Amino acid sequence: MRTGDKRQAILAAAIRLIARSGLHATPISAIAREAGVAAGTLYLYFPSKEAMINALYLEVLEERDRAIGVGGDVVAAVSAREGFWQFWQKLARWHLDFPEHANLLNQCQASSILTAETRDAEQRMHAEGMVHFDQAVARGTFRPISLQVFWALLAGPIFVLSQMRATGEIEITDDVLEATFDGVCRSVLEQR
Amino acid sequence: MRTGDKRQAILAAAIRLIARSGLHATPISAIAREAGVAAGTLYLYFPSKEAMINALYLEVLEERDRAIGVGGDVVAAVSAREGFWQFWQKLARWHLDFPEHANLLNQCQASSILTAETRDAEQRMHAEGMVHFDQAVARGTFRPISLQVFWALLAGPIFVLSQMRATGEIEITDDVLEATFDGVCRSVLEQR
DNA sequence: TCCTTCTGAATGAACGATCATTCAGCGCCC
DNA sequence: GGGCGCTGAATGATCGTTCATTCAGAAGGA
16 A cells, blocks of 8 residues: 555545535544544544544645646637636536535535635635636626626536535436536626 | 523524534534523423434524515516516525524535435425426526526525625625626526 | 412433544564 | 554543423412
């Protein structure tokens, strides 16, 4: 087993269990058992449970950012809608392909377990994405709205669909995804 | 103190503490202290902590449904956009006026603490809202999309804005609300 | 009206279970 | 044999839940 594999095993186990049982009902002992390590091993990699969850949150966030790219799709495509689709679809697919990861982000954000340092790190991560957004607005690709409203209109529907599917309220087909994307386009894209 | 006041005091205390500390870090002892009752008193009103949270979830959900009405606004207004605004704005205002309540819904939904009975009860609550939606689609008020996609496009942005404000990432002004609503209208309203 | 009896809501100390965390010791590889 | 990665039993704190006890007030008789 390579160095660092145990760390990844612990984080992967934590994601599975937190998604299955919730943050409130996922003890260290269960995470260690699921990861196939001893409880004490966890404290070789993280100073505390809270620190572990914060590290997990940031790693999952980075994973998602890596999966959707830095936003280069929007600038490199033939049409505004096509470029935006590439970007939006990656974000949606990630949330649907990794429901446990998406759920972890949700639980962490809502439960006030994240420290100020974690939130700062998140802000710094998102800072580079803003550059692409400003450029796209200046070019007339997006309607002139603030970045926050833009993100709410773009990502909010994905989060709701993802959560609906987690509770079995809906099955996400390509039709559903395209219908949602069509709506999102109308809300944020400059119609010409 | 009237009969039932203690029950309400317990639920109100639970909302405050769960929003402040998270579901994972809110013991019965703290809820009882915050409510000004003994720990044992909690078990006169609820069979267990889990049952208390489930009851709390349903009551907050009913409270929200009561605040936004049954959807009569959409049918009774002079214009489609005006009627939809009345409805959408109530939903948005509720989430912004009661951030602790909104956060509770979020934490409960994400943490798999809700029982199958609770989810069933929620489904039954939402059933009546569908009737208005179907009528509005038939009348040509809304674009022909499924109820789930409609809800995702309508409510998703509100949830994101509400969560952003909770973390201090944004201040919600009337401008922000109107810009978001404008986007939502473009995505779900039939443009004529 | 006054005294006695009864009721049940409320209490909070106590309980066993379980939690996060620690650390002395084990085994493995250089 | 020495150092390192890892173990898992031990620890004290804290958890959800219980229940013997309290006591304010309702009920009823004289």
